[in-house]
Amino acid sequence: MVTIKFFASLREEVGKNEVQIEAGEQLTIAKIWNQVCDGIPLPNHVLMAINMEYTDLNSLVKDGDEVAFFPPVTGG
């Protein structure tokens, strides 16, 4: 299983907080977005992480990974 998390404004736009999916072969971040987000186009500037490290759309995801999508950060 792969856990997918959404944060902040993106969580509201996508209407999901956390989703779990099966880890298929050659599963990329881009494929996860398309599979989970029901045709919502990926907004510009979205950030993504695998296991809490920044990554990009082409990265491969494996069973047990935690994937996150979130908008530009605004802390501090």
Next chain:
Amino acid sequence: MVTIKFFASLREEVGKNEVQIEAGEQLTIAKIWNQVCDGIPLPNHVLMAINMEYTDLNSLVKDGDEVAFFPPVTGG
């Protein structure tokens, strides 16, 4: 009268803390140094002030002024 003050290592080199002299005509900072410091050559990098504002050797000094000579500063 003009009051002349020396600070820190310069006070020790010159052997004077504070001196008062008559304010003559066209009295410059350079003339004051020569008059008060008994032939000691002006060390490099000495800073000088008239009435607590930085100035230079050619500045004119008038009656009632306070003149100061001191080494490079090392605060903070």
Next chain:
Amino acid sequence: MLVKIIPNEFNPWKYLQEHELQAGKFGATATFIGTMRDYNVGDTVKSMFLEHYPNMTEKHLQKISNIALQRWDILDTLIIHRVGEILPGDNIVLVAAWAGHRAPAFEACRFLMEELKAKAPFWKRETLVNNEVRWVDAN
């Protein structure tokens, strides 16, 4: 190195006072505190909610602290960041760097803040006086 995410109001000066380095071994302490304003891009703000990504946020702050400790001749760093519901006047973030000399302390402190602002997973949602709620998207 200290990294801490806290859900309650905090007194930055108390944290700094209690973060004691060995007397005589450091000569410079540079700190920065970010505090909630009651205004933002022309509007009056009533309150703010600070969301974060538990664990990733801490991990990222530890990472930038390690980079600072390697890049500059500094002795220690500290980052404390508030999360949850906050009010104007509340402190949001405290960053500090200790060093022998002033230049690395200043530079590391600034670096930590800029890196935190650029990449640490925190998000601000503000509530205006008219009760409009909006995510802050500029930084």
Next chain:
Amino acid sequence: MLVKIIPNEFNPWKYLQEHELQAGKFGATATFIGTMRDYNVGDTVKSMFLEHYPNMTEKHLQKISNIALQRWDILDTLIIHRVGEILPGDNIVLVAAWAGHRAPAFEACRFLMEELKAKAPFWKRETLVNNEVRWVDAN
């Protein structure tokens, strides 16, 4: 703006905590503290005497504070500088700048320290462990 020369040990965090600006009106506080080390240019230092030029020093610190307040979009500044006999671990100087945003706070705080170091009339005379006394001539 606050400028103060003090002959006794001081707690910088207490000064900062007591220097309250109106809550909600500022978003950034940058501070710097200079603390006496027990070493300098390779030698172990036992104590230090900080001399200043009474009145000129205060005047100069007020002048650089005014320049900072004009040059950056900041709300307030603070400079506290110790004079007299001090020991390793004692704080020498505290500088702070408050602003709406972080960039002017950081820049004004750094400016104040660099200007203070370059031109404010203070002189350090250190006593080494072997009781040798010397004026500090580098900065």
